[in-house]
Amino acid sequence: MEKIDVGILGATGVVGQQLVALLERHPWFRVAWLAASERSAGKTYGDLAWRLPSRIPADAAPLRVAPLEALDSAPSLLFSALDASVAGEAETAFAASGRLVVSNARNHRMDPLVPLLIPEVNPDHLALLDAQRRARGWTTGGIVTNPNCATVVVAMVLAALRQFQPARVLVTTLQALSGAGYPGVASLDAVGNVIPYIGGGEEEKIETETLKLLGRIENGAVRDAGMVVSAQTTRVPVPDGHTAVMSFELSARPSIEEVAAALAAFTSEPQASALPTAPEKPIVVHAAQDRPQPRLDAAFGGGMPVHCGRIRRCPVLGYKLVALGHNVIRGAAGAALLNAELIVARSRSAGAEPDRGAVSLASARDIETQTR
Numbered sequence: 612m613e614k615i616d617v618g619i620l621g622a623t624g625v626v627g628q629q630l631v632a633l634l635e636r637h638p639w640f641r642v643a644w645l646a647a648s649e650r651s652a653g654k655t656y657g658d659l660a661w662r663l664p665s666r667i668p669a670d671a672a673p674l675r676v677a678p679l680e681a682l683d684s685a686p687s688l689l690f691s692a693l694d695a696s697v698a699g700e701a702e703t704a705f706a707a708s709g710r711l712v713v714s715n716a717r718n719h720r721m722d723p724l725v726p727l728l729i730p731e732v733n734p735d736h737l738a739l740l741d742a743q744r745r746a747r748g749w750t751t752g753g754i755v756t757n758p759n760c761a762t763v764v765v766a767m768v769l770a771a772l773r774q775f776q777p778a779r780v781l782v783t784t785l786q787a788l789s790g791a792g793y794p795g796v797a798s799l800d801a802v803g804n805v806i807p808y809i810g811g812g813e814e815e816k817i818e819t820e821t822l823k824l825l826g827r828i829e830n831g832a833v834r835d836a837g838m839v840v841s842a843q844t845t846r847v848p849v850p851d852g853h854t855a856v857m858s859f860e861l862s863a864r865p866s867i868e869e870v871a872a873a874l875a876a877f878t879s880e881p882q883a884s885a886l887p888t889a890p891e892k893p894i895v896v897h898a899a900q901d902r903p904q905p906r907l908d909a910a911f912g913g914g915m916p917v918h919c920g921r922i923r924r925c926p927v928l929g930y931k932l933v934a935l936g937h938n939v940i941r942g943a944a945g946a947a948l949l950n951a952e953l954i955v956a957r958s959r960s961a962g963a964e965p966d967r968g969a970v971s972l973a974s975a976r977d978i979e980t981q982t983r
């Protein structure tokens with residue numbers, strides 16, 4: 612199969628660079644276009660600071676960074692890793708110009724017409740894309756989002772336990788420095804410290820996005836899951852990997868063994884469809900009492916699995932555990948890639964299986980025609 616040209620909005624940041632790195636050997640996509648702020652626009656990508664331990668990919672290095680105004684030069688499929696201060700308007704402009712924007716930014720996540728997607732959790736929510744296009748008069752453009760980098764950890768755990776009816780959830784996060792982007796938190800604030808506040812509505816994102824992710828599509832809209840989530844978020848001096856310490860109530864009152872077995876057995880459409888970025892096991896369950904740990908576990912499996920350990924009784928809510936996910940990969944760049952892979956895979960199978968998925972992905976088929 613020939614590769615599909617893709618572009619990256621915000622290609623110079625923490626998430627944008629990770630996207631460039633993950634796309635280097637991607638079997639379906641090829642980086643053809645990069646954009647960032649006026650500070651970077653006009654420069655050659657390879658001349659800008661590269662902050663990953665790998666070498667800058669040879670395909671991306673010679674590309675000239677475009678400004679956000681260069682709508683017409685962008686390919687049909689775009690990943691957005693833009694700062695939230697500009698992502699809202701910019702993503703709408705690119706979608707209105709016919710581009711399918713697969714975004715990491717928070718701006719459109721809670722829009723009732725925008726799919727907030729984790730392919731393992733709610734692939735059926737992709738159906739909102741059709742409603743979005745109808746409402747906005749777009750034929751090929753659209754916006755699809757992935758959740759906040761801590762929310763993804765919480766939502767994956769709760770999705771695996773859906774059969775036990777999660778009802779009340781308390782979560783305290785210990786979030787890595789890379790979650791704040793570059794340059795992020797000042798070193799003198801971060802080193803040897805725990806900061807009990809993360810700006811930008813981090814706690815509210817976990818509390819609201821989780822309900823949308825676990826909600827059901829009814830009459831063409833998402834009906835939030837009937838549970839309540841309370842979150843407290845902290846920033847800790849860890850480079851990568853968000854830890855979520857969770858206590859929760861499960862109405863069906865399974866045993867601890869049943870909870871551990873459900874987490875370990877969790878699998879979904881990305882695994883069944885063998886999407887290139889899908890982890891073999893979405894949730895890795897650890898038996899050792901001192902796992903998961905960001906340094907030892909976050910990068911396992913390419914950073915895509917969520918990890919769970921210390922699964923045990925909670926005297927208040929019934930159950931507790933410690934979960935972990937790589938914020939820049941499972942929480943951002945890898946999440947967006949998996950979303951795009953789901954869209955393309957569904958568009959390919961739509962011809963053979965027209966009933967699969969309620970969404971028309973005609974535009975994704977158009978994207979496929981834009982190959983080199």
Ligand code: NAP
Nearest residue numbers: 621623624625626647648651692694716760790792793943
């Ligand atoms: P970052 O390192 O600060 O990068 C921000 C990017 O946005 C850079 O490419 C920057 O370009 C660009 N940008 C900033 N202001 C701009 C402007 N006025 N016009 C055009 N481009 C502009 O942030 P990040 O951590 O990569 O996060 C990117 C997005 O993903 C954010 O919305 C963030 O909330 C979300 N996210 C991040 C994570 C994470 O773990 N880091 C996880 C999930 C979601 P220049 O380099 O040219 O300034």
